Amino acid sequence: MTIAAVPARPLGSQGLVVSAQGLGCMGMTYSYTNTAGWGGDEESIATIHRALELGVTMLDTSDIYGPFTNEELVGKAIKGCREKFIVATKCGIVKTDSGLIFDGSRKHVREACEASLKRLGTDYIDLYYLHRVDPNTPVTETFAEMKALMDEGKIKYVGISEACPADIRAAHAVCPLSAVQLEWSLWSRDSERDLVPVCRELGIGIVAYSPLGRGFLSGAITKPEDLPADDSRRNYPRYQGEAFAKNLELVNAVKEMAAGKGCSAGQLALAWVHAQGNDVFTIPGTKRVKYLEENIGGLGVALSKADLAQLEQICPADKVVGERYPDMKKFSYHYNRPLSAADL
Known part of the structure; x- marks a missing residue:
């Protein structure tokens, strides 16, 4: 298979340059647990190294993935070639005995870093994100600590994930953001109304996670039973019952169109995200070289x-059935409060 090298371009307006498509590493150790035919850490590391050969420099991870095991894996993969990668990781979500909580305190940010x-x-x-805004800590306080870490050289650029427009503005005023990470795909388009315009107004790059709809838009999932019993996606509304059936109709239509263009459904879905602008970067996740190469083909x-x-x-914005998360009030960018005029 002949694959063109992934081009690099500026992410935001603070000087960071990354590959137009990155590699989401979460599924290598966390959340998606289908291990049939998978070589474990060895194959994941081989996937990261192959990504670099193809021009993919941006690796996306987080301390909560595992927790901690994903960063450890990425650390093994980049050993000896650290300077060739742009490593993006995150803080702000903490696993406790009672579940996940958000912590944006200065103490947590520093200790997590x-x-x-x-x-x-x-x-x-290279790029340090606040994974979720802590509703009990002003985002200005969180990013004051981010700024201190930048001044110390421990982080080079900062970003924020799933934040509402007002919090993006507030964080950016304290410590200019290079990236806002948000879910954006053919079937996750709620960010188009308010987040994307704010990013473009402020010159902040857009990093689209789950550009394949957590794998659904790849066309490989045709029934709920295709997901392993312990796969977290079984808990997501879009993967359940009648919603699954309705959403599968959309995917089948994408597959049909892709066949006419001589590409896979996943490649077509990724091409759509990239077509939204040169300020948009994707981080499709995979732990297998063959899917990495297929995803790069979408460019x-x-x-x-x-x-x-x-x-x-x-796939009009309102046609997908089901919410993005089981608990949208907590994990979606507008969980903290309803949108107001200041957000627009």
């Missing part, structure tokens, strides 16, 4: 205005 540096085996983090799928119109007809 120091711990991530050790697990990654590095003395700096070579050209979409005409007619193609984009057809995809809009297939």
Whole structure:
């Protein structure tokens, strides 16, 4: 298979340059647990190394993935070639006996950063995100500590994930953001109304996670039983009951269109996200080289205005059935409070 190298371009306006498509590492150790035919850490590390060969420099991880095991794996993979990668990790979600909580305190941010540096085996983090805003800590306080870590050289650039527009503005005013991470795909488009315009106004890059709809848009999942019994996606509303059946109809329409263009459904879905602008970067996740290579092939799928119109007809913003998360009030960017005029 001949695959064109992934191009690099500026992410945001603070000087960070990354590959147009990155690699989401979460599923290598966390959340998606289908291990049939998978070589474990060895194959995951081989996937990361193959990504670099193909021009993919941005690796996306978090301390909560595992917790901690994902950063440890990434640390093993980048050993000896650290300077060739842009490592993005996150803080702010903490696993407790009673569940996940959000902590944006200055103490937590500093301690989490120091711990991530050790697990990654590095003395700096290229891009450090607040994974979720802590409703009990002003975001200005969180990013004051981010700024202090930048001043000390422990992190180079900062970002925020699943934050509402007002919090993006507030964080950016304290410590200019290079990236906002948000869920964006053919079937997750709620960010288009308010988040994307704010990012573009402020010159902040957009990093789209789950651009394949957590794998659904790849076309490989045709029934709930295709997911392992302990796969977290079984708990997501879009993967359950009638919602699954309705959403599968959308995916089948994408597959049909992709076949006509000579590409896979996943490649078509990724091409759609990339077509939204040069300020948009994707981080599809995989732990297998063959899917990495397939995903990179999506960059070579050209979409005409007619193609984009057809995809809009297939997957308009309001056609997907079910929420993005089981607990949207907690994990979605607007969980903290309702949108107001200040958010727009």
